Amino acid sequence: MPEISRFFGIIITMYYNDHPPPHFHVRYNQQKAIITIETLEILEGKLSSRAFKLVSECAILHQNELMQNWELARDNQTLNAVSPLE
Template sequence: MPTISMFYGIIIRMYCAPKEHAPAHFHAYYQDFKAVVDIESCELIEGNLPKKQLKLVLAWAELRQEELRADWKLAMESELPFKIDPLK
C-alpha cells in the first residue's frame, strides 16, 4: 500500500487493487492508531485517531478531495497513485 502523503507524524496510504471495497477511501496511520476515511464525505468510516490528528486528516481530505478522487481512480486500475501535498 503506497504512501501518498505524510504530515505531522500522520501517514496517508491507499491500496492499489481493483475491486478494493467501496466506498472510495484512504487509510491514515498515526503511531499505533489506524483509521479509514471516506473520500466523498471526508468522514471517518472505520478505526480511530486521536482527536487532534483526526481533525488534521479530515481538513486535509477536504482540501485535497479532487486529488484523492483521481488517486482512487488510478488505484482501482492497479496503477500507483500520485503523491499529494501534505497539510501545511
C-alpha cells in the first residue's frame, strides 16, 4: 500500500486496484479510517476530530491529485506524492 503523503504523524495511503468508491486510507497513531475522495465521508474506521480536520483540509486542497492517484492505482501505475500540510 503506497504512502502518498505524511504530515503531523498522519499517513495517507492508497491500495492498488482497490474497490470503489474512490477513497484513501488514513493512519494516525492507533486510529485508522477509509475516506471517500469526493465527499470526505468516513467509510470505515474512526479518527479524532483533530485528525479528521487535518485530513479533510489536505484532501480539499489536493482533491484532484487524489483522484488522479486513484486512477493510477486502479491501473497499477506508480502513484504521485501529495504535498503535506505545513
